[in-house]
Amino acid sequence: MLLKGLALSLVSSTAWCILFNVPIRTILAGGLAGMVGWLVFSTLPMMGAEVLLSTLVSASVVSLLSQVLSILLRVPSTNFSVAGIIPLVPGSLAYKAMLAFVNNDYMGGITLATHTLMVAGAIASGLILGISVFTIWRGARHAGKRTQRG
Amino acid sequence: MSADLVMDTCLLAGTIILKSGGETYRTEETMTWIAEAAGMDDVNSSATPTSVILSFRCQGQDHTRMVRTPKRTTNLNKITLVNDVSRRFVSGGITLSEAYRTLREIDQMKPIYPKWLQHMAAALTSGAFSMLAGGSWLDLGPSALAGLTVNLSMEYFEKFVRMKFFTEFSAALFGGMISLLFVTLFPQLHMSILIIGAMLPLFPGIAITNSLRDLMAGDLVAGVSRGVEAMLTAVSVAVATAITLWFRG
Numbered sequence: 001m002l003l004k005g006l007a008l009s010l011v012s013s014t015a016w017c018i019l020f021n022v023p024i025r026t027i028l029a030g031g032l033a034g035m036v037g038w039l040v041f042s043t044l045p046m047m048g049a050e051v052l053l054s055t056l057v058s059a060s061v062v063s064l065l066s067q068v069l070s071i072l073l074r075v076p077s078t079n080f081s082v083a084g085i086i087p088l089v090p091g092s093l094a095y096k097a098m099l100a101f102v103n104n105d106y107m108g109g110i111t112l113a114t115h116t117l118m119v120a121g122a123i124a125s126g127l128i129l130g131i132s133v134f135t136i137w138r139g140a141r142h143a144g145k146r147t148q149r150g
Numbered sequence: 151m152s153a154d155l156v157m158d159t160c161l162l163a164g165t166i167i168l169k170s171g172g173e174t175y176r177t178e179e180t181m182t183w184i185a186e187a188a189g190m191d192d193v194n195s196s197a198t199p200t201s202v203i204l205s206f207r208c209q210g211q212d213h214t215r216m217v218r219t220p221k222r223t224t225n226l227n228k229i230t231l232v233n234d235v236s237r238r239f240v241s242g243g244i245t246l247s248e249a250y251r252t253l254r255e256i257d258q259m260k261p262i263y264p265k266w267l268q269h270m271a272a273a274l275t276s277g278a279f280s281m282l283a284g285g286s287w288l289d290l291g292p293s294a295l296a297g298l299t300v301n302l303s304m305e306y307f308e309k310f311v312r313m314k315f316f317t318e319f320s321a322a323l324f325g326g327m328i329s330l331l332f333v334t335l336f337p338q339l340h341m342s343i344l345i346i347g348a349m350l351p352l353f354p355g356i357a358i359t360n361s362l363r364d365l366m367a368g369d370l371v372a373g374v375s376r377g378v379e380a381m382l383t384a385v386s387v388a389v390a391t392a393i394t395l396w397f398r399g
Contacts, residue, residue: 005282012278012350018271019301020171020356021225021261038282074237075230076176078363082226082355086275089353091346092283098388099342102395127362 002042009038013083022079029069033084037062041088055088055122056129062088063130081127090119153208156188159250161217164195164202166232166257171224173360174199175367180236184249187240199375224356231256265305272301272351280347285340292332292339293347300325301351318352319386325349326394333398341398345391352387354380 013034017027037058044054062084070077097112160181167177177197181204185193190206197203199222205214232253239249263271276297277290285293304321311317329344357380365373 008278008282012275012282015271015275015278016355018263019268019275019351021227021263023227023230024262026230074234076172076226076233078173078356078359079226079230082359085355085359086279086350086353087282089279089350091279091350092342094384094388095342095346095391098391099395102392124358124362127359128366131363131366 002039005038005042006035009087010035013086016083016086017079020082022083023075026069026073026075026079029073030080030083033062033065033069033080034087036065037084038087052118052122055090055119056126058088059085059123059126060130060133061126063127064134067130067134085123085127088123090116093119153190153206153211153213155246155250156185156190156206156208157204157213157215159188159246159253160184160195160204161202161215162250162253162257163232163236164197164204165217165219166253167229168197168199168202168219169222170226170228171222171356171360172229173363173367173369174372175364175369176229176233177202178369180232183240184236187242188246197372199372199379225261227262228256228259231259269298269301269305273298276300276347276350279350280343283343283346285343285347289339289343289347292329292336293344296325296328296332296344296348297351299328300348304351315382315386318383319390322349322352322387322390323393326390327397330394330398341395345394349387349391352383354383357383 010031014027014031016034017030022030040058040061041054044057045051049057063081066077066080066084069080093112093116097109097116100106100109100112163184164177164181167180168174174197178195181195181202182193185195185204185206190208192207194206195202195204200220201216201218203214203216205212207213235244235249235252235256238244239246244252261268273294277294280289280293281287300321303324304317307317307320311320325348326345329341329348332344333339333341357376361373361376361380364376
């Protein structure tokens, strides 16, 4: 089950890379980012985390991984993070929300729509968190070099 | 080094990044780096998602120019290449005229993947995502076909409709109708899985990522406008889904 999910997330992220004209040498790395994101996203609930937390953590992992990959491969990190968040997209929640609205279940629809928005917000904050952590780490490294020199 | 060539090179680099779907902060930084590395003083650059302005001082004379970039696509390869050129120029690896020539080549470059491969990729990502969302092997083919329809109709409508959101809405509606057709023909398929897979090629991933990165970099105007772009796309997809579900009754 886990293996199937890993393979599917790899395929779906890699194909998404092609859709956005990502350079050939970084396609697989983008797929890898998606796969790692999915791995974190699907293993955290087994340890008792709820959807929002696991989305937040996996989005930050994807963001951090993209920053590291962007330094290793010397390309902009957008190449990886765009594909990496694909497996986290809250598609079924959004679908359920629309279904509830169409069936005149406005209360259920609003609940589900809010949930969808919260998950989207978790993806966004996760991405931001990853970038921020990385910036702090890089700033600290630069500061360390400066004191060594001085 | 002539100021005109510096201006042309910077603006070309900036417009390529912006046209290919890059962040505005990257556009501004790249132009500033190139101009400063070329020895210009008092360099200021400003970019919005649709225009680029650059101004600098060269031997006591001010130069300012502005370029509009009305048409935008997503081509991360070009952004990577421009990034590479600007990095090499700033580190002194190539001269300004070489950089300009390379940028001209990048600007004329066709997408690295042919159209059919991109449509296949859309089908593949739809199919794989629908299975990730809990579908069975049965759902793979139909949702891949629906995703392919969405991507094909996007390309087709783009030629006639100038409004991006209406294009997305129509493409989503087409994808929804194909899913509906499949579910009516084969009742053992799941409507939810098919729709989720079909709408994935319309997911505004690049708009969301760019909006966040621009906001983080302090480019508030660009960040907010990209965020609104992502939201409008999401809304048009949601409305198309609602109409499809309403047809189902």
